[in-house]
Amino acid sequence: MFTRGARPALAVARTASKQQQAGMATLKEIDQRLKSVRNIEKITKSMKVVASTKLTRAERSMREAKKYGAANNELFDHAKVDEDAANDKKILYLAMSSDGGLCGGIHSTISRATKKAVAEQDGALAIVGDKPKSQLARVFADKIKVSFSGVGKDVPTFAEASAIADELIKNAGEWDEVRIISNAYIxxxxxxxxxxxxxxxxxLRQSSGFQQYEMEDDVSKDLAEFSLANAIYAKLVEGHAAEISARRTAMENASNNAQDMMSSLQLQYNRGRQAVITTELIDIITGASAL
Known part of the structure; x- marks a missing residue:
């Protein structure tokens, strides 16, 4: 049996013991969160290094691919289509991105631009990449003619661009012009x-620039198909460089956020440790006073 004077001290000790157990449980949870955030930071740092390495190669490939786009610009500048027939033309929108994630708003940028373009002038839709397809299918499911996946895992090649161009010509229906919506690397x-x-x-055949020359129909057809493949290739490679750059930025921001979170959790952990130590000192002093 405890004396009447020792009972209040015992009650205080029990309360302190419960607080200490709760504090220890909280410290364990904070410690687990700290470990998780450290692991995430290691992953994001590694992904940033990988993206930085890929970005150098992507930028080099983009500079080479822009020559294809420059050739197309030269062609269409000298063979401008007459504006009188612009109202009745059939348009095919080609939204180009990729299947990969963890790259910020690279896909939603394409989706927003495509929605805006279709709202301004109606047309059919072709999509490169699973990410923009999942976003645009919610609104334009009936407009999607063809879609492509597995493009852009590495630096795109002209063979991939040619395959996309062939598929558009064969299965995307009739169209007078293709409007490629892609990310431009600034x-x-x-x-x-x-x-x-x-x-x-x-x-092309109806343009004033082409009508000055006598040529067979097959020539203009082959030229149009090659120009489409050229344009797709140039924009694929440029979009790939923009995606790698966005992924590098996203991983850098994620690493910085992880470091800020670790600092906050470490501060909470230190305060919890101090509270536990203070509680233990109170127990010791209370027990000594009771004795």
């Missing part, structure tokens, strides 16, 4: 969605 920190127009063979 710098290592920024990008934006831009539209590139490629006209069909009939539109």
């Amino acid at each position: 710098s290592a920190l920024s990008y934006e969605a831009r539209e590139t127009i490629v006209v069909a063979a009939d539109a």
Whole structure:
């Protein structure tokens, strides 16, 4: 039996013991969260290093691929389509991105630009990449003619662009021009969605620049198909560089956020440790006073 004077001290000790157990449980949870955040930071840092390495190669490939786009610009500048027939033309929108994630808003930028373009002038839709397809299918499921996946895992090749162009010609229905909506690489920190127009063979033949020359129909047809493949290739490679750059930025921001979170959790952990130590000292002093 405890004396009447020792009972209050015993009650205080029991309360302190419960608080100590609760504090220890909280410390374990904080410690587990700290370990999880450290592991996440290691992953994001590794992914940032990988993206930085890939970005150098992607930028080099983009500079080479832009020559294809420059050739297309030269062609269409000298063979402008007459504006009188612009109202009745059939448009095929080609939204180009990729299947990969963890790259910020690279896919939603394409989706927003495509929705805006279709709202301004109606047309059919072709999509490169599973990510933009899942976003656009919610709104334009009936407009999607063809879609492509597995493109952009590495630096895109002209063979992939040619395969996409062939599929558009065969299975995307009739169209007078293709409007390619893709991400333009501005710098290592920024990008934006831009539209590139490629006209069909009939539109080329009807242009004033082409009518000055005598040529067979097959020539304009082959030229239009090659120009479409050129444009797709140039925009695929540029979009790939923009995606790698966005992924590098996203992983850097994720690493910085993980470091901030670790600092906050470490501060909570230290305060919890101090509270536990203070509680233990109170128990010792209370027990000594009771004795």
